[in-house]
Every structure is written in structure tokens, then in C-alpha cells.
Amino acid sequence: QSVLTQPPSASGTPGQRVTISCSGSSSNIGSNTVSWYQQLPGTAPKLLIYANNQRPSGVPDRFSGSKSDTSASLAISGLQSEDEAEYFCAAWDDNLHGRVLFGGGTKLTVL
Amino acid sequence: QVTLRESGPALVKPTQSLTLTCSFSGFSLTTTGMCVSWIRQPPGKALEWLALIDWDDDKYYNTSLKTRLAISKDTSRNQVVLTVTNMDPLDTATYYCARTLSGYTYGYYFDHWGQGTLVTVSS
Numbered sequence: 001q002s003v004l005t006q007p008p009s010a011s012g013t014p015g016q017r018v019t020i021s022c023s024g025s026s027s028n029i030g031s032n033t034v035s036w037y038q039q040l041p042g043t044a045p046k047l048l049i050y051a052n053n054q055r056p057s058g059v060p061d062r063f064s065g066s067k068s069d070t071s072a073s074l075a076i077s078g079l080q081s082e083d084e085a086e087y088f089c090a091a092w093d094d095n096l097h098g099r100v101l102f103g104g105g106t107k108l109t110v111l
Numbered sequence: 112q113v114t115l116r117e118s119g120p121a122l123v124k125p126t127q128s129l130t131l132t133c134s135f136s137g138f139s140l141t142t143t144g145m146c147v148s149w150i151r152q153p154p155g156k157a158l159e160w161l162a163l164i165d166w167d168d169d170k171y172y173n174t175s176l177k178t179r180l181a182i183s184k185d186t187s188r189n190q191v192v193l194t195v196t197n198m199d200p201l202d203t204a205t206y207y208c209a210r211t212l213s214g215y216t217y218g219y220y221f222d223h224w225g226q227g228t229l230v231t232v233s234s
Binding site: 032033035037044045046047050051054056088090091092099100101102103104105 | 148150157158159160163171172173174207212216217218219220221222223224225226227
């Protein structure tokens with residue numbers, strides 16, 4: 001069971017805006033930055049968002065991230081069929097000499 | 112261009128040790144802020160971070176697996192090695208190595224990943 005909690009599934013129709021949440025605690029999201037990853041079926045994860053809301057070059061601005069207290073969110077606007085994938089959040093945790101935590105993942109379906 | 116590639120056995124027996132090598136190019140593990148992590152993903156399940164080694168040779172481990180993990184680097188060969196002892200069928204997973212960037216402002220994040228290598232634990 002992951003310490004960072006994500007909804008197991010989300011869905012939307014093309015063109016819609018969807019958000020995926022990631023809930024943690026004061027020792028991880030509350031005191032460290034959050035990153036988000038997209039994993040298409042059968043492929044390695046890809047960095048989407050780092051430092052809560054920063055997009056690497058090449059990631060469309062349809063993807064955005066935010067953080068408030070001990071929770072973070074990934075928003076995808078103008079949903080496209082190719083956005084159908086699994087999404088994971090991650091954050092450093094200050095407990096027990098430091099470690100990285102991943103969320104359990106959210107499977108996004110484009111209807 | 113940053114690339115990473117994992118290599119190691121595809122099949123190990125229970126109780127054996129697993130040694131995986133991450134060979135990378137396009138960056139140096141002697142540069143401040145550069146790290147390499149190992150992350151695994153059991154079939155159909157979530158990602159699980161295992162270990163990280165940084166430019167200063169500091170090492171961090173998943174606390175649940177710490178007694179079974181060892182990470183090391185060879186900067187001259189641009190390689191990072193992970194050893195997992197006492198393998199169990201529950202350790203069956205795709206193992207990824209990922210370049211990890213570290214900074215006071217941006218924290219830790221994985222910006223480049225290898226393709227992953229599937230390791231099956233079975234007798």
C-alpha cells in the first residue's frame with residue numbers, strides 16, 4: 001500500500017479537462033517537491049512535471065501541476081486519446097533517513 | 112543525449128542474489144546534483160523506488176528493503192550496480208534505472224529512464 005494516495009482510475013472525453021490527485025503527509029508532499037510521470041502501456045515512465053509545477057521541454061502545456069499543503073494535483077486539459085496511460089506521483093520523504101515514495105498510480109481512460 | 116540501459120539476468124532462483132548493471136551516457140556521475148536511482152515495477156502494479164546513489168557517493172535505500180540492497184558506482188565506466196540478496200518470487204518485476212536530478216530548489220526527480228529489464232524469480 002502506497003503512502004502517496006492516488007485514485008486508481010480517472011476518465012474523460014476528448015477535449016475535456018481532468019485532474020488526478022496525490023495525497024501525502026507533512027513528511028513528504030508537505031515538505032518536499034512533487035513530480036509526475038506518465039507511463040504508456042509497455043513502456044518506461046516519462047517525466048511530465050517536476051518541482052510541483054515545472055514542465056520539462058517537450059511536454060505539452062496541456063499538462064500542469066500544482067501543490068497545496070500535503071496534496072498535489074496533475075491537470076490535463078484538452079484531453080487527447082494519446083493521453084490514455086497510467087500516471088504516477090512521487091515525492092521525497094524525510095522520515096527514516098530519506099526515501100522516495102511513489103503513488104499507487106492512476107489509470108486514465110479517454111472515452 | 113542522455114541514455115541509460117539496464118542489464119542482468121532475466122531469471123534467478125529463490126534465495127539467489129541479483130546483480131543489475133545500469134550503463135549510462137550523456138552525463139557524469141561526478142557532476143554536482145547528478146544521481147542514479149533504481150526503481151522496480153511488479154507486473155500490473157505500481158512503481159517502487161529501491162535505491163539512489165549521488166555524485167558524492169551518498170547512498171539512500173528503500174527502508175523496507177534496506178538490508179537486502181546494495182548500490183555502487185563506477186564513474187570511470189559510467190555504470191551503477193544494484194545487488195539484491197535473497198531473491199523471492201515477490202521480487203519478480205521490471206527493474207528500471209533512472210537518472211535522478213537533485214537540487215535544493217527542485218528536489219529529486221527522475222528525468223531520464225532506461226527501458227527496463229524484466230527479472231523473474233522462479234525455481
